[in-house]
Amino acid sequence: MMEQIITQASSYAAQIDNVIHLIAAIVGVWLAVAFYVFFSFIFKYTRKRHPKAAYITGETHEDGKWVHRAHFVVIACDVVILVFAAMAWHHVKQQLPPAEATIRIVGQQWAWKFTDPGLDNQLDTVDDINTIDELHVKVNTVYHFKLEAKDVLHSFSVPVFRLKQDAIPGRVITGWFKPTKTGEYDIQCAEMCGIGHGVMAAKIVVETPEAHAAWLEQHKSQNITQNIKTKNLKKLAINK
């Protein structure tokens, strides 16, 4: 159902959708029951058929049963939802499968900066590739991300991955995702972060290993120069 509305493009998207389906099904049944009772009472207890209203306090054991029984069923439904939600949470947020690549994501007013480890697959080396508002990743690869915020709270959200993670100034938050479908998808900031929040959109390009290798090759020389420049500037600052 959810996949018809929005593509599933990560390894855990289906599990999260299943929790949404479960909640929709349970709530849907209760909605139908509530409407059935509501309308049947409207038709059954018309003024013509029952001119005098009965005053029911709910204090007798017989009356109380109608409240308690419904309560227990609602609690049972809550427990079922909790179990499936906790399983999804554990898989997505508390497990960290071994990384095949690690990227850095920095949110700031009002753009996303991405750092790809480059050809050596190591962050903080000279061949790192920095991009603004455009993230390139390889399909079927487990990525760890190091998420940071430079100024205020942001939230890194990739709807097709069913991924959303707050970025908090002063903290480096590690998470993971595994893209499963090639294509270009939206990245959004999902936390009000100032007047430009609405324009803080970016895109993620999930590509085949060959296309990703070509992208790395295409960007390496340009970024090596940029990084060396930055390093030299840092050195100059230290020497002063």
Ligand SMILES: [Cu+2]
């Ligand atoms: Cu924002």
